[in-house]
Every structure is written in C-alpha cells, then in structure tokens.
Amino acid sequence: MMKNIMIITRALTYGGAERVAASLASYLTAYYNVDLVVIDGDKQSYHTTANTIYLGQSVIHKGKGINRILWFVNLYKKIIRLRKSKKYECVISFLTEPELMNALTSQFGKSITSIRNVRSSVVCGRIKKIRDKWVFFKMDGIVSLSENAKKDLVENYDVKPDKIRVIYNICDKEYIWDEISKGIIENDISEWLGSGKVFVTTGRLSEQKAQWHMIRAFAGVAKKHPDVKLAILGRGEQEEYLSNLIGELDMAEQIRVLGFKSNPYIYLSKAYCFLFSSVFEGLGNSIVEAMACGLPVISTDCNAGPRELLSPDSSLETKIDKIELAEYGILTPVCDGIHRSGNDALTSAEEELKKAIELMVENEAIYKNYKQKSTERGEQFDIESIVNQWISVIEQ
Structure with missing residues (x-):
C-alpha cells in the first residue's frame, strides 16, 4: 500500500x-x-x-x-x-x-x-x-x-x-514544449515579439529580482541597437517603479512589462536571450526553464544559484567585478539593489551587464555557442x- x-x-x-x-x-x-x-x-x-x-x-x-x-x-x-x-x-x-x-x-x-x-x-x-x-x-x-x-x-x-x-x-522539458505548442500570445504582443532581437526575463517584480538594473543597462544597448527589445514577465510590488523608470528612459517601445503569464514558455520560445538580474537567489529556476527553451543566458553572479548553473566547476566563493564568459552562460557582477532614476549614471555592475547584453547582440559566435550550451545544460535537470x-x- x-x-x-x-x-x-x-x-x-x-x-x-x-x-x-x-x-x-x-x-x-x-x-x-x-x-x-x-x-x-x-x-x-x-x-x-x-x-x-x-x-x-x-x-x-x-x-x-x-x-x-x-x-x-x-x-x-x-x-x-x-x-x-x-x-x-x-x-x-x-x-x-x-x-x-x-x-x-x-x-x-x-x-x-x-x-x-x-x-x-x-x-x-x-x-x-x-x-x-x-x-x-x-x-x-x-x-x-x-x-x-x-x-x-x-x-x-x-x-x-x-x-x-x-x-x-x-525541468520537465516535455511539458514545457507541450505548453509552447499550445500557447497563444495576444495579437499586439505577438507582433511586437516577432520583430527584432527580444531579450526576456521572468519572475516576481520584487526587490530580490531587481529588474530595474536590467532596464537601466538595457536602455543603453537599445539606444545603440534600435532593433533590440526587453520583455519583462511577472507581477509584484515593484511594477509601478519599473513602469515609471521605463517612461523616464523613453523606452516604452523597446521595453515592456507584460505582467504574469500562466504559460511563460511560449514567450521564452519567441525570445533571443534570457536576462536575470537578481541580487540574491536560492537557485534561479527561471534560468533552468530558459535553458530548456534553448535560450542563451546572462545572469548576475548573485548568491546563490546562477554560478552553480552557469559555471558548475568553479568555486562558489568566486567574486567578480567584470563579466565572466562562463561555461554555460555569461555571469555579471551582482548589482547593489538600490533604486535609481533614469537620469542617474549606470553603476559599475550595470555597465558590465550592459557589456554582456551588447556582446550577445554583436558577437554571433558567442551567441550561438551559448545557445547550444544552454540546451546541453538544460538536459541535466x-x-x-x-x-x-x-x-x-x-x-x-
């Protein structure tokens, strides 16, 4: 029994x-x-x-x-x-x-x-x-x-x-791809996702996830590359601040907060790259799901999780102040979690995040390598x- x-x-x-x-x-x-x-x-x-x-x-x-x-x-x-x-x-x-x-x-x-x-x-x-x-x-x-x-x-x-x-x-890859096959995206969002290189992030809009750091870093890239976009999936207490920040940066056309999606995988499948800006984590399950969808990953090297996922053979005690081209994705220095306006200069960690995004946009060899590596890593869960x-x- x-x-x-x-x-x-x-x-x-x-x-x-x-x-x-x-x-x-x-x-x-x-x-x-x-x-x-x-x-x-x-x-x-x-x-x-x-x-x-x-x-x-x-x-x-x-x-x-x-x-x-x-x-x-x-x-x-x-x-x-x-x-x-x-x-x-x-x-x-x-x-x-x-x-x-x-x-x-x-x-x-x-x-x-x-x-x-x-x-x-x-x-x-x-x-x-x-x-x-x-x-x-x-x-x-x-x-x-x-x-x-x-x-x-x-x-x-x-x-x-x-x-x-x-x-x-x-990471139930079979379930994820089944959800992708039957997923439906709203018409206006579908058209927006279908044009240009779309970076995506998923997770609660919270102090922990600190999506404002990626917004500030991404805005600098978007001004140089008008075809790149950022889709933020989730809801939470930071939504108003994030929306206001996007407005201050005049990025409403290139950065959108799309809200919570019960089937995020269809959005991941349409994206170009996955971004993760947490200031702390347990693991970063969103990273694993992004890998299952074949997305290359850029993540802050926060405590704990991203380093275990993207650079499993490195020491957990490693601290970085520059971008690291890890085995399964790009790690960037963890941000400070402080709220700033669109007019404030980028912090050093945000500058490194910006460099990582630019690298994924501009270097096709690096992009293709991490796309393949993500798929390989996702199979291990x-x-x-x-x-x-x-x-x-x-x-x-």
Missing part, C-alpha cells in the same frame, strides 16, 4: 516555489498518495494532478496583533486535524508559513522542508532567526535548492550538514533523476 504524503504550500498563484510544489506533487503521485495542501483560496495558476485541499486562509490578509495570532491558530488547527486524520508518513513544506506549521505538528510524522533561497538574505531580525533555527531543528530533513543555500543554513542557522540534501528543481532524489529523502 502506498504511503500518504502531504505537500503544503501558500498558494498556487504565481510564485516559483508554488509552481515547484505543484509539479512535485504531480510527479510523486506515481509513488505515493499525495495531498497538495494550499493555505490560500482556490485560485490556481499552476496545474497539478495531485489531490488538492484548499484551506481558504488568505496569506496576504493575515492582519496584525490578535487577528494575526488567530490566523495562525486557525491554520494550526486545520493542519493538525489533517495530520491526525490522514496519518501522513511525511509532510513536505514550501515557504515560511507552511514550514512553521510543519514544525509545530512534526510529532505526527516525518517533516521535511524545502529551502528556496539563502535564508539569511531573505529573513532579517533576531526573533525571526530564532524562529527559523527552531523550525530547522524540528525538521527530520531539509532540502536545499543550491549548495550556497546549504552553506548558509550551516553557517547561520547551526544546521548539521548531514541533515541537508541539495536537490535542484525539476531531468525528471527521473530529481524525483528519485526526493524519494530517497522521503524514505531515509
């Missing part, structure tokens, strides 16, 4: 961790009875074949003070009721609220949490750090998205190295290998 497994996440709307939770739940249904438990409502952007249980508690509207406490108490009651009634052999959590609930109910079965970022870069404050140390202590296992994220857990949260397993995200690693963590 198959074991009962719970995977718990915040929502199924537009976050990268949510997408991974949904896809992992689907793949594990071949081996376990899987319930995908979603804290928020039933709005769903990501498909899963697993049985889905919606708890109907808005993550955004937790409230403050006593209302916030009551929100967590109510959620705790729902999770503990599920763990008692279904007798899950293992519960896997994605993101902070789910992992807290997983830790609080860990006496009812194995508890594993997936760490999606370098935690010390995301969570600040002494109280939160104490909370996280306790959560990690309660876990039977921790799955880290990258070696650097694992290093952070060991050095900053006193987690024993043998408790952590590094497992990269699955196959479903069977990654799923088997998850199974080994569940079963150990």
Whole structure:
C-alpha cells in the first residue's frame, strides 16, 4: 500500500516555489498518495494532478496583533486535524508559513522542508532567526535548492550538514514544449515579439529580482541597437517603479512589462536571450526553464544559484567585478539593489551587464555557442533523476 504524503504550500498563484510544489506533487503521485495542501483560496495558476485541499486562509490578509495570532491558530488547527486524520508518513513544506506549521505538528510524522533561497538574505531580525533555527531543528530533513543555500543554513542557522540534501528543481522539458505548442500570445504582443532581437526575463517584480538594473543597462544597448527589445514577465510590488523608470528612459517601445503569464514558455520560445538580474537567489529556476527553451543566458553572479548553473566547476566563493564568459552562460557582477532614476549614471555592475547584453547582440559566435550550451545544460535537470532524489529523502 502506498504511503500518504502531504505537500503544503501558500498558494498556487504565481510564485516559483508554488509552481515547484505543484509539479512535485504531480510527479510523486506515481509513488505515493499525495495531498497538495494550499493555505490560500482556490485560485490556481499552476496545474497539478495531485489531490488538492484548499484551506481558504488568505496569506496576504493575515492582519496584525490578535487577528494575526488567530490566523495562525486557525491554520494550526486545520493542519493538525489533517495530520491526525490522514496519518501522513511525511509532510513536505514550501515557504515560511507552511514550514512553521510543519514544525509545530512534526510529532505526527516525518517533516521535511524545502529551502528556496539563502535564508539569511531573505529573513532579517533576531526573533525571526530564532524562529527559523527552531523550525530547522524540528525538521527530520531539509532540502536545499543550491549548495550556497546549504552553506548558509550551516553557517547561520547551526544546521548539521548531514541533515541537508541539495536537490535542484525539476525541468520537465516535455511539458514545457507541450505548453509552447499550445500557447497563444495576444495579437499586439505577438507582433511586437516577432520583430527584432527580444531579450526576456521572468519572475516576481520584487526587490530580490531587481529588474530595474536590467532596464537601466538595457536602455543603453537599445539606444545603440534600435532593433533590440526587453520583455519583462511577472507581477509584484515593484511594477509601478519599473513602469515609471521605463517612461523616464523613453523606452516604452523597446521595453515592456507584460505582467504574469500562466504559460511563460511560449514567450521564452519567441525570445533571443534570457536576462536575470537578481541580487540574491536560492537557485534561479527561471534560468533552468530558459535553458530548456534553448535560450542563451546572462545572469548576475548573485548568491546563490546562477554560478552553480552557469559555471558548475568553479568555486562558489568566486567574486567578480567584470563579466565572466562562463561555461554555460555569461555571469555579471551582482548589482547593489538600490533604486535609481533614469537620469542617474549606470553603476559599475550595470555597465558590465550592459557589456554582456551588447556582446550577445554583436558577437554571433558567442551567441550561438551559448545557445547550444544552454540546451546541453538544460538536459541535466531531468525528471527521473530529481524525483528519485526526493524519494530517497522521503524514505531515509
């Protein structure tokens, strides 16, 4: 008889961790009875074949003070009721609220949490750090998205190295190309994408992703090469700032924020090159998906992930202040994350990002090499290998 497994996440709307939770739940249904438990409502952007249980508690509207406490108490009651009634052999959590609930109910079965970022870069404050140390202590296992994220857990949260397993995200190339084959792009955007060399980026419009750095760098290239364009896919709290910055730079025709797309792959398939400007990461799953679509990649060398993906044989301690022509893509110095206007001069890191974009536009040999290398690297994140690693963590 198959074991009962719970995977718990915040929502199924537009976050990268949510997408991974949904896809992992689907793949594990071949081996376990899987319930995908979603804290928020039933709005769903990501498909899963697993049985889905919606708890109907808005993550955004937790409230403050006593209302916030009551929100967590109510959620705790729902999770503990599920763990008692279904007798899950293992519960896997994605993101902070789910992992807290997983830790609080860990006496009812194995508890594993997936760490999606370098935690010390995301969570600040002494109280939160104490909370996280306790959560990690309660876990039977921790799955880290990258070696650097694992290093952070060991050095900053006193987690024993043998408790952590590094497992990269699955890249389902067959699913991606199926989505591309049936994808539809709005007519006006399709025409815009179909003309010139279109660079693309995907991800939440957030402080972490720092898309304003690529906008500022890209504008300099676009003035020199009027046929290049930048498509930004995603939504988030930085959308207004990004739109205003594009206006200040007079780049409305060449740079567009296209919003969240449930099928980003059709847009990736129409693009020329993928850009990534994060100031920190867990891995950079968008890079892997871009590779699966055959796109060459330019990424900041942020902590953590891009170096592991683009230069896997180099030291994780490497720091750069100039562009690096890595094995599988171009790495650029990490930007400072500071908001600037369109009138401010480019920072040294933005200048290097600009050089990398120009190199991809102007040097056909380099472009073709990285296009081929991206395809090769994308093949290394196959479903069977990654799923088997998850199974080994569940079963150990």
